[in-house]
Amino acid sequence: NAGVTQTPKFRVLKTGQSMTLLCAQDMNHEYMYWYRQDPGMGLRLIHYSVGEGTTAKGEVPDGYNVSRLKKQNFLLGLESAAPSQTSVYFCATLGTSGAANTDTQYFGPGTRLTVL
Amino acid sequence: GENVEQHPSTLSVQEGDSAVIKCTYSDSASNYFPWYKQELGKRPQLIIDIRSNVGEKKDQRIAVTLNKTAKHFSLHITETQPEDSAVYFCAAPPSYSSASKIIFGSGTRLSIRP
Numbered sequence: 001n002a003g004v005t006q007t008p009k010f011r012v013l014k015t016g017q018s019m020t021l022l023c024a025q026d027m028n029h030e031y032m033y034w035y036r037q038d039p040g041m042g043l044r045l046i047h048y049s050v051g052e053g054t055t056a057k058g059e060v061p062d063g064y065n066v067s068r069l070k071k072q073n074f075l076l077g078l079e080s081a082a083p084s085q086t087s088v089y090f091c092a093t094l095g096t097s098g099a100a101n102t103d104t105q106y107f108g109p110g111t112r113l114t115v116l
Numbered sequence: 117g118e119n120v121e122q123h124p125s126t127l128s129v130q131e132g133d134s135a136v137i138k139c140t141y142s143d144s145a146s147n148y149f150p151w152y153k154q155e156l157g158k159r160p161q162l163i164i165d166i167r168s169n170v171g172e173k174k175d176q177r178i179a180v181t182l183n184k185t186a187k188h189f190s191l192h193i194t195e196t197q198p199e200d201s202a203v204y205f206c207a208a209p210p211s212y213s214s215a216s217k218i219i220f221g222s223g224t225r226l227s228i229r230p
Contacts, residue, residue, distance in 0.1 A: 033218060042122075042205060042222040043160070059219065090159060094209075094218070104150065105207075105218060107159040 002026055006091050006108040013081045013115045021076040021111050023091030031094035032074040033058075033105070034066060036087040043090065049074055081115045088112050119143075120208045122221025129196055130229050137224045139206035140188040146208045149182060149189045154203045154223075163204075164191070193226075201228045 007022040023032060030051050035043040035058075045058030049068040063085060065077045078085060091108040119142040129135045139149075150165035166173045166180045166189065173180050177196075182189040189208075193200055203225050209218040 035220075040225075043220040045219060048218075092218075104162055104165070105152075107161070109159055 004091060004093055004106050004108040006089075006111050008111060009109065010112045011114070013078075013113065015082060015115060017081050018077070018079050019081065019113075020078075021089055021091075021113075023074045023076070023108055025072055025074075025093045025106075027093060027095055027106065028071070029093035029095040029106075030071070032068065033092040033094070034064070034074065034076045035090045035092065036060065036085075037090060037110075038087050046076065046089075081113075083115045086113060086115045120206060120219050120221045122206050122224060124224060125222065126225045126227070128227045128229060131196055131198065133196055135191075135193045135196055135200070135226055137191045137204055137206070137226070138188055139190070139208070139221050140186075141208035142187065143208065144187070148209055149180065150207050150209075151178075151180060151191045152205045152207070152220075154205065156202075160205060196228050198228050198230065201226060 004025045033048040034046040036046055037043050044060045046064050047055055047058050047061055047066040049055045052068055052071040055066045055068055067075045089111045092105045094105050120139055122139045127135055147168040151163050152160035153163045154160040164175050164178050164180050166182050168184055171182055177194050179192040203223045205223050206221040207218055
């Protein structure tokens with residue numbers, strides 16, 4: 001049981017390049033989220049998904065696209081990277097615990113992205 | 117949409133003293149209030165949470181209190197230890213059944229002085 005995994009762990013891009021970050025989960029959770037965390041800052045929600053085939057915008061969606069073709073995967077795309085997108089990106093899932101319904105979020109280990 | 121404000125942004129306490137971090141939220145539909153701890157270079161991890169049907173929950177040295185009328189909840193850490201040094205985040209997700217955005221507070225950097 002790997003929980004939430006993210007690929008890659010680190011990446012350096014040049015301005016204008018594109019890339020896709022992959023989040024995978026094996027907990028069968030419906031909800032998945034992408035956050036960015038800038039140095040010394042909090043977590044800001046980029047996009048989220050409430051189920052396979054659905055996506056929605058968060059607080060800071062501009063410059064990013066997402067897809068949830070399979071329940072276990074949530075992809076975050078940068079079509080034309082900019083230095084302002086240098087950040088650590090965290091994926092998270094949301095699951096309930098049966099009757100307890102704890103609404104607990106589980107975070108991936110993060111992807112450190114630098115855009116030059 | 118939901119708005120979550122967290123105070124203070126930084127907090128320094130003497131080892132052994134108590135620390136209190138407060139969050140206010142705007143969405144009256146919120147009914148679940150988690151607190152996360154993030155150590156340097158690591159992912160946020162849940163340390164304690166509370167549902168709206170209770171006013172206080174304790175787990176050893178940490179506790180969370182909730183005031184639904186005033187729309188605020190607080191994290192209390194007693195007998196602080198060096199390993200408590202970290203950044204703490206609150207969150208106030210709306211009801212799970214309505215699904216949606218989970219917005220975090222801006223975080224509190226807690227430092228424990230020896």
